[in-house]
Amino acid sequence: MSNNIITSSIITNTTLAILHNKLGLAGTIDRQYDDTFAKTGAKVGSTITIRRPVQYTIRSGNTASLQDINETTTPLTIGLPFGIDWSFSDVDLTLSIDKFASRYLEPAAKRLATELDMRVAALVNSVGNSTGTPNSFPTTQAGIATLMTNAGAVLDDNAAPPDERYMLLNPQSNAKSVASMSTMFNPNDSISKQYRTGMMGSAFGFDFIRSQNIVTHTNGVWGGTPLVNGSNQGTTNVGATDNPYAATTSLITDGWTAAVANRLAIGDRFTIAGVNAVNPDNKQDLGYLRQFVVTAVAASDGSGNLTAVISPAIIAGGAYQNVTALPADNAAITLLGTASTANPQNVAYHKSAFTLATVDMEIPNGVDMASRAASDGIALRFIRDYDVLNNRRICRFDILAGFTAQRPENAVIVQG
Numbered sequence: 501m502s503n504n505i506i507t508s509s510i511i512t513n514t515t516l517a518i519l520h521n522k523l524g525l526a527g528t529i530d531r532q533y534d535d536t537f538a539k540t541g542a543k544v545g546s547t548i549t550i551r552r553p554v555q556y557t558i559r560s561g562n563t564a565s566l567q568d569i570n571e572t573t574t575p576l577t578i579g580l581p582f583g584i585d586w587s588f589s590d591v592d593l594t595l596s597i598d599k600f601a602s603r604y605l606e607p608a609a610k611r612l613a614t615e616l617d618m619r620v621a622a623l624v625n626s627v628g629n630s631t632g633t634p635n636s637f638p639t640t641q642a643g644i645a646t647l648m649t650n651a652g653a654v655l656d657d658n659a660a661p662p663d664e665r666y667m668l669l670n671p672q673s674n675a676k677s678v679a680s681m682s683t684m685f686n687p688n689d690s691i692s693k694q695y696r697t698g699m700m701g702s703a704f705g706f707d708f709i710r711s712q713n714i715v716t717h718t719n720g721v722w723g724g725t726p727l728v729n730g731s732n733q734g735t736t737n738v739g740a741t742d743n744p745y746a747a748t749t750s751l752i753t754d755g756w757t758a759a760v761a762n763r764l765a766i767g768d769r770f771t772i773a774g775v776n777a778v779n780p781d782n783k784q785d786l787g788y789l790r791q792f793v794v795t796a797v798a799a800s801d802g803s804g805n806l807t808a809v810i811s812p813a814i815i816a817g818g819a820y821q822n823v824t825a826l827p828a829d830n831a832a833i834t835l836l837g838t839a840s841t842a843n844p845q846n847v848a849y850h851k852s853a854f855t856l857a858t859v860d861m862e863i864p865n866g867v868d869m870a871s872r873a874a875s876d877g878i879a880l881r882f883i884r885d886y887d888v889l890n891n892r893r894i895c896r897f898d899i900l901a902g903f904t905a906q907r908p909e910n911a912v913i914v915q916g
Contacts, residue, residue: 508871510597512882515605515612515897516875522613524711526620528666529849530906531877532857576857576902582615583898584608587887608897616856616878617713619903621668623854624715624845624913625767626905628793628812629654632915634837635844637673641680648704651848651912659781660910664851667706670714670844673916677708706848714916715845720765720794722839723757724804728772731829734814747813748795753833756800763799764808767845769836769913770794775814776824780909783821790823791836793908812909822909844916853911858901868893
């Protein structure tokens with residue numbers, strides 16, 4: 501039976517429900533919703549803040565040793581809205597909601613979900629942790645088991661919570677995993693119903709997701725023998741007003757090929773000799789080098805000098821200590837992978853590693869149809885209006901969102 505009263509609210513809520521079912525990566529991370537953006541007199545600007553856990557140092561003995569509470573936040577900038585625009589006729593509104601959804605809403609929701617996934621996937625360039633060999637995903641059950649358990653160990657070493665962990669694989673890595681580990685991915689019916697589209701199973705402490713939206717990182721153009729230029733770069737403590745999670749270190753280096761063409765790309769990863777990682781809770785040496793990621797493109801000068809902006813910031817003391825020592829002068833820098841080579845960036849992560857925040861958009865006056873809705877941290881707006889010049893109805897879906905790597909230490913790149 502035809503439905504002659506398909507309203508803007510029905511369109512918005514139906515599309516939002518379909519969108520949620522289509523989400524992959526974006527459906528497994530921290531999602532936050534802020535309704536103040538669309539309220540007159542309550543505008544909060546283009547940035548919202550996300551609170552981070554406080555960390556402390558331990559006193560030894562009976563005498564109190566007061567310390568400042570550094571309650572930090574991660575800034576999340578709301579970007580430009582994105583969406584989908586199309587037109588349909590009044591006749592189309594006489595369809596049943598099922599037919600209307602299958603013809604118009606489902607394709608729109610699927611594309612919006614893909615866009616959300618792709619924008620979240622781009623956050624992996626903020627992750628310094630990495631395991632495995634670039635462009636060498638294992639094909640044996642033993643090799644894959646080692647890679648997956650190593651990824652879990654890195655998350656454990658960085659004090660990531662043991663629940664709500666996910667493993668995002670590109671189709672090629674997923675195919676190799678299924679072929680080698682098929683006997684392990686065999687959940688019962690009750691568990692199978694919990695999996696989202698593309699999630700193939702659960703093992704090694706992870707729920708697995710297959711996605712074609714995996715980011716491929718291309719390493720920079722490297723040359724020379726890079727070294728740290730100057731000792732004690734970084735800090736031995738973080739002040740009460742500083743934000744250790746948003747901080748970076750500008751690492752001064754030399755020994756690169758003396759040419760501007762020699763450069764580091766955003767997402768390049770490396771280690772520094774003598775700078776080991778520590779557990780964020782107990783500050784114990786983890787026995788391996790801390791991995792850093794480049795956050796801004798950097799080129800060497802005519803003398804082979806280069807200053808790299810890197811994350812995490814090098815912190816060798818205090819409540820937010822993340823390394824055993826500040827780098828020594830002439831400490832060797834070892835880059836991960838091969839220069840100018842593309843590497844798929846599979847990623848293992850805890851839900852808290854990445855955050856997607858959406859906000860309400862205002863509903864304009866004087867339009868034919870308008871509605872907005874929010875569900876499970878995703879806000880969506882729908883508008884329809886009449887185009888008198890062309891005798892048609894113009895429609896649009898809008899999402900206003902921001903994306904951040906809230907806790908990049910709770911993620912690890914699993915080289916594909």
